[in-house]
Amino acid sequence: xxxxxxxxxxxxxxxxxxxxxxxxxxxxxxxxxxxxxxxxxxxxxxxxxxxxxxxxxxxxxxxxxxxxxxxxxxxxxxxxxxxxxxxxxxxxxxxxxxxx
Amino acid sequence: xxxxxxxxxxxxxxxxxxxxxxxxxxxxxxxxxxxxxxxxxxxxxxxxxxxxxxxxxxxxxxxxxxxxxxxxxxxxxxxxxxxxxxxxxxxxxxxxxxxx
DNA sequence: TGGATATATGCGCTTATGCGCATAATCGCA
DNA sequence: TGCGATTATGCGCATAAGCGCATATATCCA
Numbered sequence: 564x565x566x567x568x569x570x571x572x573x574x575x576x577x578x579x580x581x582x583x584x585x586x587x588x589x590x591x592x593x594x595x596x597x598x599x600x601x602x603x604x605x606x607x608x609x610x611x612x613x614x615x616x617x618x619x620x621x622x623x624x625x626x627x628x629x630x631x632x633x634x635x636x637x638x639x640x641x642x643x644x645x646x647x648x649x650x651x652x653x654x655x656x657x658x659x660x661x662x663x
Numbered sequence: 664x665x666x667x668x669x670x671x672x673x674x675x676x677x678x679x680x681x682x683x684x685x686x687x688x689x690x691x692x693x694x695x696x697x698x699x700x701x702x703x704x705x706x707x708x709x710x711x712x713x714x715x716x717x718x719x720x721x722x723x724x725x726x727x728x729x730x731x732x733x734x735x736x737x738x739x740x741x742x743x744x745x746x747x748x749x750x751x752x753x754x755x756x757x758x759x760x761x762x763x
Numbered sequence: 764t765g766g767a768t769a770t771a772t773g774c775g776c777t778t779a780t781g782c783g784c785a786t787a788a789t790c791g792c793a
Numbered sequence: 794t795g796c797g798a799t800t801a802t803g804c805g806c807a808t809a810a811g812c813g814c815a816t817a818t819a820t821c822c823a
Binding site (some may be wrong): 676 | 784789
């Protein structure tokens with residue numbers, strides 16, 4: 564799973580990458596917040612987060628009726644380095660909402 | 664074109680990533696060499712290289728009947744950083760030949 | 764228990780992606 | 794000019810990916 568291709572595939576989608584950008588603040592974010600900020604449908608957002616989770620990039624935690632996502636803590640250094648390098652690339656209108 | 668998503672998409676394919684690994688030595692490599700080392704069909708290899716070229720990651724140069732590919736020299740620093748980070752991830756049997 | 768909120772998932776559809784096959788295009792050389 | 798070697802490309806096909814819609818599931822609260 565630490566193979567580069569699956570990592571890159573997980574990141575190579577605008578909405579997913581935008582979600583990673585949000586989670587990069589180190590905090591927890593529920594699906595509802597992510598879908599609002601990214602202007603995504605509920606099912607769409609849910610599935611994309613599931614994909615990121617399957618790739619091992621994020622972790623989820625149930626909190627009452629919410630599911631809080633956060634970046635995986637114990638990530639391989641090489642993987643984390645790739646993510647950091649990717650985030651260093653200025654974000655386009657990747658999957659932004661009103662961009663405000 | 665410097666947007667992260669297209670960069671990641673270009674890299675998120677085993678054969679293409681394996682080609683980048685080969686080109687990372689800084690030298691020039693013809694399609695014939697790449698297809699041999701990676702065990703890819705001629706048309707397949709040609710198209711993948713075209714994809715990398717379209718993404719701005721490689722440059723081609725006609726040399727007699729050969730087309731020599733090499734990593735793009737004047738690449739954005741952020742892009743180069745991503746590539747380097749990706750290459751730091753140990754290669755699986757990505758698209759290797761006899762692995763010998 | 765019942766309703767409201769939040770998230771996940773089955774299903775079908777549309778589009779994108781990767782592939783092989785055959786063929787065209789390019790170039791060197793006899 | 795004609796042939797061999799190398800690379801690109803048109804075409805059709807199979808599969809993967811992303812999406813919306815509806816529905817199921819989980820949790821809280823009255």
